[in-house]
Amino acid sequence: MPERLGDPLETPLFERVAIIGIGLIGSSIAHAVRQKNLAGSIVAIDRDTEVAARVDALGLADAIFSDVAEGVKGCDLVILCVPVGACGPVAKQMAASLREGVIVTDVGSVKGAVVASMEPHLPAHAHFIPGHPVAGTEQSGPDAGFATLFHERWCILTPAYGVDPAAVARLQEFWEGMGARIEFMSAPHHDLVLAITSHVPHLIAYNIVGTAADLEQVTQSEVIKFSAGGFRDFTRIAASDPTMWRDVFLNNKEAVLEMISRFNEDLAALARAIRWDDGDALYDLFSRTRSIRRSIIDLGQETDAPDFGRRPGKD
Numbered sequence: 001m002p003e004r005l006g007d008p009l010e011t012p013l014f015e016r017v018a019i020i021g022i023g024l025i026g027s028s029i030a031h032a033v034r035q036k037n038l039a040g041s042i043v044a045i046d047r048d049t050e051v052a053a054r055v056d057a058l059g060l061a062d063a064i065f066s067d068v069a070e071g072v073k074g075c076d077l078v079i080l081c082v083p084v085g086a087c088g089p090v091a092k093q094m095a096a097s098l099r100e101g102v103i104v105t106d107v108g109s110v111k112g113a114v115v116a117s118m119e120p121h122l123p124a125h126a127h128f129i130p131g132h133p134v135a136g137t138e139q140s141g142p143d144a145g146f147a148t149l150f151h152e153r154w155c156i157l158t159p160a161y162g163v164d165p166a167a168v169a170r171l172q173e174f175w176e177g178m179g180a181r182i183e184f185m186s187a188p189h190h191d192l193v194l195a196i197t198s199h200v201p202h203l204i205a206y207n208i209v210g211t212a213a214d215l216e217q218v219t220q221s222e223v224i225k226f227s228a229g230g231f232r233d234f235t236r237i238a239a240s241d242p243t244m245w246r247d248v249f250l251n252n253k254e255a256v257l258e259m260i261s262r263f264n265e266d267l268a269a270l271a272r273a274i275r276w277d278d279g280d281a282l283y284d285l286f287s288r289t290r291s292i293r294r295s296i297i298d299l300g301q302e303t304d305a306p307d308f309g310r311r312p313g314k315d
């Protein structure tokens, strides 16, 4: 993973960008915008005063606000980087202050519920283009961000039919400036795909680490001592932010529950194969899953190291 993005632009794409919520994703965007000169100035907005103080100390923004309505004034790009459950209330707070022609986007891990909660509040003069960078780590907060987080990662945009194509192209250019690759899809399809590739895997990690912690015959210290391999990878994922993931599950209920019921059926089939010594069934599945892992590596989306998503030089 490169430490720096490419050369900065000579002319910024946007005059003034507001980033609302300066955690892992918001601070990573701020770093990348600075490095690549993607905006003339950066406005950081966070309701947490300790976060605002860190943003100031890290020099992540040109102006810092706790009030959303004040902060977005005059901005031509507004990016919501708050937990998905906060997107609707934030859209309501900022609606009356949005400038003519502003692009409003978000980075939420769920799209359908975010669109439903934000859209009713946004004025007709705003271009609303929901987004989701499929890149992250288990860390959170303003110190966790880094400029290359989105490099060579997908960013999914889910614009509604009829949204101004020029605004979509500008936002696409913005994400590409941060090194991301763009894919377009509908919000419901996004939620189905991410339920199986991201949301349910996190639920499984939370569950298995919780189960191990509750075991009576195996002590906590044995779990910690012998968690060198697969279990250790699960603990990384299970260390992810509780607020963010609570909101993801409560806002992508239908797709997640559908994937859990498919998962449960397949797990029951595996249990049956073990019970009845059906080695062929086990071998066939494990061969198929091994080839999926190999095709992910061939696509260049992963290295063989499990901690690819971590901050360079920090972990």
Ligand SMILES: NC(=O)c1ccc[n+]([C@@H]2O[C@H](COP(=O)([O-])OP(=O)(O)OC[C@H]3O[C@@H](n4cnc5c(N)ncnc54)[C@H](O)[C@@H]3O)[C@@H](O)[C@H]2O)c1
Binding pocket: 020, 021, 022, 023, 024, 025, 026, 045, 046, 047, 048, 051, 081, 082, 083, 084, 086, 089, 090, 107, 108, 109, 110, 132, 133, 134, 135, 136, 137, 138, 139, 140, 141, 142, 241, 244, 248
């Ligand atoms: N962490 C990841 O791996 C990842 C990856 C892609 C997308 N996302 C999405 O990005 C968003 C942010 O995730 P993160 O990991 O950066 O979270 P984070 O916890 O690191 O940061 C969130 C920030 O939002 C602030 N905030 C919360 N409610 C607010 C409000 N009402 N007004 C103003 N500020 C508010 C918090 O104080 C915090 O500083 C989430 O919607 C998440 O689904 C996360």
Ligand SMILES: O=C(O)C(=O)C[C@]1(C(=O)O)C=C[C@@H](O)C=C1
Binding pocket: 108, 109, 133, 134, 135, 136, 137, 138, 197, 198, 199, 237, 240, 309
């Ligand atoms: O690498 C990680 O730690 C992540 O969990 C990143 C991850 C993912 O599931 O891939 C998590 C949630 C986001 O919405 C996008 C990316």
